[in-house]
Amino acid sequence: xxxxxxxxxxxxxxxxxxxxxxxxxxxxxxxxxxxxxxxxxxxxxxxxxxxxxxxxxxxxxxxxxxxxxxxxxxxxxxxxxxxxxxxxxxxxxxxxxxxxxxxxxxxxxxxxxxxxxxxxxxxxxxxxxxxxxxxxxxxxxxxxxxxxxxxxxxxxxxxxxxxxxxxxxxxxxxxxxxxxxxxxxxxxxxxxxxxxxxxxxxxxxxxxxxxxxxxxxxxxxxxxxxxxxxxxxxxxxxxxxxxxxxxxxxxxxxxxxxxxxxxxxxxxxxxxxxxxxxxxxxxxxxxxxxxxxxxxxxxxxx
Numbered sequence: 001x002x003x004x005x006x007x008x009x010x011x012x013x014x015x016x017x018x019x020x021x022x023x024x025x026x027x028x029x030x031x032x033x034x035x036x037x038x039x040x041x042x043x044x045x046x047x048x049x050x051x052x053x054x055x056x057x058x059x060x061x062x063x064x065x066x067x068x069x070x071x072x073x074x075x076x077x078x079x080x081x082x083x084x085x086x087x088x089x090x091x092x093x094x095x096x097x098x099x100x101x102x103x104x105x106x107x108x109x110x111x112x113x114x115x116x117x118x119x120x121x122x123x124x125x126x127x128x129x130x131x132x133x134x135x136x137x138x139x140x141x142x143x144x145x146x147x148x149x150x151x152x153x154x155x156x157x158x159x160x161x162x163x164x165x166x167x168x169x170x171x172x173x174x175x176x177x178x179x180x181x182x183x184x185x186x187x188x189x190x191x192x193x194x195x196x197x198x199x200x201x202x203x204x205x206x207x208x209x210x211x212x213x214x215x216x217x218x219x220x221x222x223x224x225x226x227x228x229x230x231x232x233x234x235x236x237x238x239x240x241x242x243x244x245x246x247x248x249x250x251x252x253x254x255x256x257x258x259x260x261x262x263x264x265x266x267x268x269x270x271x272x273x274x275x276x277x278x279x280x281x282x283x284x285x286x287x288x289x290x291x292x293x294x295x296x297x298x299x300x301x302x
Contacts, residue, residue, distance in 0.1 A: 003076055005040040006069040008033055009048065013066050014128070015100075016055040017226035053234035055227045092117075094279045095124040097133040097145030101225055102267065104247040106146055109293075113286035114279060121279065129197055129223075137272050143280050144271045148200035156273045158284070160291050162264035163242045165205065166255040168228065170236055180259040181238075183212040190237030192228055193218025201265055205240045208263035229253055242267075 011021040018037075022030040041048050048062035058066060096110060111123045126142065134150035136142045149157050167181045175181050175189075186209075193216075194202040209216055219237065222228045225248055228239045232253055242265055246255050269287055271280055 001043045005036055006073050008036050009040060010069050012056055013058055015226045016224050018056045055230040092121045093124060094121055095142040097136060097142045098127040099130050099147045100127050101244045102146045103127055109290055113283050113290060137270055143275060143277060144269060144283055146267060147270050149266055149268050154272055155270050157268040157270050159266055160269050161267045163267045165240050165263045166243050166257055167238055168232055168241055168245060168253055168255050169238045170232060171252055171254045176254050178256060180257045182259045183214045186214060186216055186238060190219045190235045191216045192231050192237045192239040193221045195221040195223050197223040204265040
């Protein structure tokens with residue numbers, strides 16, 4: 001068993017999709033990733049993952065294995081970091097977290113805010129659920145994160161963008177012919193909701209539907225983008241997601257705006273109020289201008 005096997009397994013477990021993990025997290029081919037997982041399962045001696053219409057799910061053995069895999073990777077990372085610190089003078093570190101789905105817009109540009117300091121510092125990046133990023137900010141594991149406005153008393157937030165919600169649906173769905181979709185059309189369709197893993201997004205969707213006078217009980221609930229896309233394809237259903245999903249949609253899925261009111265969910269940048277890092281101060285000073293450039297460019301391209 002090698003560390004790469006553990007990294008592959010954890011990436012699949014966190015994304016809920018072998019395809020999504022291969023293309024977006026690991027930059028490898030899906031067949032190669034499948035072989036690596038089969039090798040891992042043969043080494044362990046039990047099945048760890050199950051492929052299903054809902055995506056890739058953990059078996060009972062897989063859930064037990066996941067905690068130990070994460071611990072092993074963490075220990076290996078700590079060992080490597082200790083060796084690097086011993087071999088060279090310590091460099092200041094600045095850690096940035098991204099809500100999954102925001103990397104496409106932000107990761108290529110955000111470190112550039114600190115371009116004058118880049119030769120002398122180390123930039124670390126991570127991605128995950130908004131709630132997990134908020135926890136990491138509180139514990140001081142990361143300096144700044146692009147996330148939702150989670151209720152954490154020690155964190156400060158600055159609005160980056162009011163992100164529109166859009167409907168995602170199969171490209172051959174009858175409603176895909178509409179330029180915009182009326183929320184009342186949801187009532188007779190399979191509706192895919194958001195689980196409480198993403199409470200801010202879940203609340204934004206629920207509040208919008210209530211204001212629209214639409215009562216819907218989600219047929220299924222998902223934790224992440226990959227699961228939502230898998231269910232849209234397998235059930236022919238609809239889902240409401242932030243517009244940042246558009247960067248991940250395959251040709252079999254399309255998105256449409258909502259008719260009438262355009263609901264939004266806040267994307268914010270968060271940091272711990274006790275963090276006095278000069279790198280954080282520099283980063284915050286440049287974020288507004290960067291946001292304007294990114295979103296103005298996106299509008300121009302559309």
